[in-house]
Amino acid sequence: MAPSHLTGASILAAIALASALSQRQAGSTSTVDLSERYQTIDGFGFSEAFQRANGIVELPEPKRSEVVDLLFNATKEAGFTIMRDCIGSSPNSNLDWMDTILPEGPDSPDGELEYVWDGDDSGRLWVAQQGRQVDSSAPGFTKSNGQDSNGGGVCGSPGLYTEEGVEIAHLGLLNEPDITTNHASMRTDGAQATDFIWWEGTQDSATNNNKNEKLILVDGGDYEVDKRVWAHAQYSRAIRPGAARVGVSGGRNMKLAASENEDGMIAVNVISAGQGAAAFAVDGITAESATAWVTDTEHDMDETRATVGEDGSVGGITVPANGMVSVVIQPR
Ligand SMILES: *[C@@H]1O[C@H](CO)[C@@H](O)[C@H](O)[C@H]1NC(C)=O
Numbered sequence: 001m002a003p004s005h006l007t008g009a010s011i012l013a014a015i016a017l018a019s020a021l022s023q024r025q026a027g028s029t030s031t032v033d034l035s036e037r038y039q040t041i042d043g044f045g046f047s048e049a050f051q052r053a054n055g056i057v058e059l060p061e062p063k064r065s066e067v068v069d070l071l072f073n074a075t076k077e078a079g080f081t082i083m084r085d086c087i088g089s090s091p092n093s094n095l096d097w098m099d100t101i102l103p104e105g106p107d108s109p110d111g112e113l114e115y116v117w118d119g120d121d122s123g124r125l126w127v128a129q130q131g132r133q134v135d136s137s138a139p140g141f142t143k144s145n146g147q148d149s150n151g152g153g154v155c156g157s158p159g160l161y162t163e164e165g166v167e168i169a170h171l172g173l174l175n176e177p178d179i180t181t182n183h184a185s186m187r188t189d190g191a192q193a194t195d196f197i198w199w200e201g202t203q204d205s206a207t208n209n210n211k212n213e214k215l216i217l218v219d220g221g222d223y224e225v226d227k228r229v230w231a232h233a234q235y236s237r238a239i240r241p242g243a244a245r246v247g248v249s250g251g252r253n254m255k256l257a258a259s260e261n262e263d264g265m266i267a268v269n270v271i272s273a274g275q276g277a278a279a280f281a282v283d284g285i286t287a288e289s290a291t292a293w294v295t296d297t298e299h300d301m302d303e304t305r306a307t308v309g310e311d312g313s314v315g316g317i318t319v320p321a322n323g324m325v326s327v328v329i330q331p332r
Contacts, residue, residue: 028319029250030268032258032284036247041259044236045082046071046201046215050096053123055202055218067216067223068130071201074240076301078215078233081241083131084198085124085161093122096207101160117160128166199228230295231324237301238267238293238326252278254319266329272319280319280327286312288330296323 048056056067070077088098099122101115119125161167202223203214215232217224239259246266248258253274259267268282282290292306304325307316312332319325 033247038245043081043241047084051122053127057123230300280317281315
């Protein structure tokens with residue numbers, strides 16, 4: 001409609017719309033502050049404790065490779081670098097238990113210990129080994145920081161896994177922190193166990209018949225990918241092990257995080273709590289280039305538009321309602 005045809009009411013509406021847009025745009029610029037430094041990121045991961053890994057091992061090909069790729073591959077999938085494993089403490093693997101490597105105690109305090117290692121650990125060793133093999137073209141992959149956290153985890157059978165080519169990065173004392181259950185658990189004050197938070201990597205519906213804790217349902221020779229995989233991938237692929245979380249402010253109705261990767265790439269992660277799509281820009285960095293990815297009901301970490309101005313400003317990004325965007329910026 002040409003300006004000369006605008007009625008009084010539509011002019012008012014147009015002014016209101018323009019001012020709402022400029023407010024929204026002003027409110028959705030975030031400013032990164034690289035001088036404000038927080039924790040170093042070990043990586044992002046998932047749990048294959050108990051016998052969940054067997055579900056992956058038993059999948060027919062090519063589905064088995066697809067699930068391994070979904071979890072570990074940082075090119076287009078989740079790019080996880082930590083797997084939570086466990087040292088079994090049960091006499092056998094009935095009832096979803098995890099075998100101990102020391103099923104019989106010694107006869108006397110200085111008696112011989114007879115270790116029994118089945119080279120399998122209910123499929124967990126195999127899955128951890130796949131993590132070691134999946135290579136990544138993404139910046140700053142695990143090995144670059146000497147951490148080797150692929151296949152590492154909160155528990156693990158350290159010596160035995162090392163012999164099988166998997167390094168254990170972190171060793172924790174507990175399975176279920178401070179609860180008493182009918183499976184492996186132990187009561188302590190639980191303080192250290194809260195250093196790690198993870199999701200169940202894969203589950204079947206017989207063992208865990210709910211929809212609110214797994215990344216991938218593996219069942220009946222098939223698998224189903226939950227949106228959670230992509231919500232985690234938005235972080236895991238943009239923020240690689242060794243990255244430092246840095247300051248970021250702004251963003252209307254948005255939850256923001258910013259990180260500086262070891263190779264200098266800056267990641268800005270946005271979660272929208274708003275009911276409408278919002279334009280988004282990043283201040284505080286002079287960019288050489290920028291790439292953005294989006295996850296919402298229609299997208300699974302798909303690449304989306306981001307523009308870099310001649311002055312190095314980053315903008316042109318749309319954050320959808322109830323969606324997430326990761327922007328990875330190469331500074332000048
Ligand atoms: C990771 O995924 C990319 C394509 O998305 C593929 O080219 C590459 O082979 C995958 N890596 C492995 C080890 O499967």
